[in-house]
Amino acid sequence: MTAVLPLFSLDGQVAIVTGAGKGIGRACALAFARAGADVALAARTSSDVDAVAAEIAAMGRRAIAVAGDVADEAALDRLVARTREELGRITLLVNNAGGAGPNDPRRMGAAEFSRVLCWNVQPAYLLIQKAAPHMRDAGGGAVVNISSTAARYAQKHFSAYGAAKAALNQLTRNLAQDYAPHVRINAIEPGTIxxxxxxxxxxxxxxxxxxxxxxxxxLGQPEDIAAAALFLASPAARWITGKILGVDGGVEAPNWR
Incomplete structure (x- = not known):
């Protein structure tokens, strides 16, 4: 009989986490490190990722802080290259960077609408594309995309963000087919965190x-999402791919007023 706790261990794994300086990204990075992974931390603010890297180093794990904008493809190339060179391999990826506020569809123009779509979808697509070959070389890997319950709610003032996260969900499902069986790709829909x-x-x-x-x-805490991400990244979820996990306190309809 297989022991249960080792199924949730990330010993020997190396993770990239975007948006890792604060909130959900920081919580995911710390949870992965506590589970045994070394972590590459990406965010736009150097001081934020430096602080998280110090927390991880204090646990006895390796961490590198890579400041940059995930909307810049060259920054993604540097992130992947530094992770491979300094941490030795890439096996896990958390695409957490993204977000947007409410929008007025009577006022938002094409440029801003496109920016919201690109910001929430394109970096995830590109990072999976760039990291997947390294995961395959390492014997396999897992990706967790951080989406939102806005992807499935019908509500006012969230047409841009909701469309972007719905696109991320469908990207998750389709790329899971493309990269199986070597790379598992799932997403989490956080509720109000x-x-x-x-x-x-x-x-x-x-x-x-x-x-x-x-x-x-x-209301939810960042650690609630980190726990779900840890499960999806771990061997315990080895037969799960292309799925969207709602972590939302049981909310099934918009509760934002």
Whole structure:
């Protein structure tokens, strides 16, 4: 009988995590390191990823901080090259960088709409394309894309972000077919997560409305998403690919007002 706990170990694995300086990305990077992985941390702000790298080093794991914009393909090439050269291999990838606020479809023009779509989809596509050969050379790998419940909700003022994350979900499903069996590709749809990005919009009244609309009675923490990402990246999920996992406190309809 196979022991259970080793199925959730990432010993010997090397992960790239984008948007790793704060919030969900930081939580994923720390969780992967605690599970045994070495981690390449990517974000636009050097001080943020340097701080996370120091936390990981204090655990006795290796970490490199790679500052850059994932919207710049040359930055993605540097990220992959440095990870391969300094950490020796690439086996895991968390595409966390992305996001957008509400939009008014009567005012948003083509350029801004395109920017939201590209920012949430293109870097994930390119990083999978660039990392997958290294994963195959290492004997296999896993990708976790961080999507959003906005991808499946019908709600006002989220046409751009919702369309972008829906595209990321379908990209996940299709690329899982392309890269199987050597690389597994799944996505997580976080619900309302308590991050620095959310805080400025969270008035007491809005927070209470969100709590009232959440069956679990509390908002999510970055660590809730990190735990799901760890599962999908681990050997415990070896027969799971092309799937979208909702981590949302049981919310099945928009609760943002």
């Amino acid at each position: 308590m991050t620095d990005a959310l805080a400025p919009f969270l008035t007491p009244e809005r927070k209470q409305a969100l709590l009232d609309g959440t069956p679990m009675g509390c």
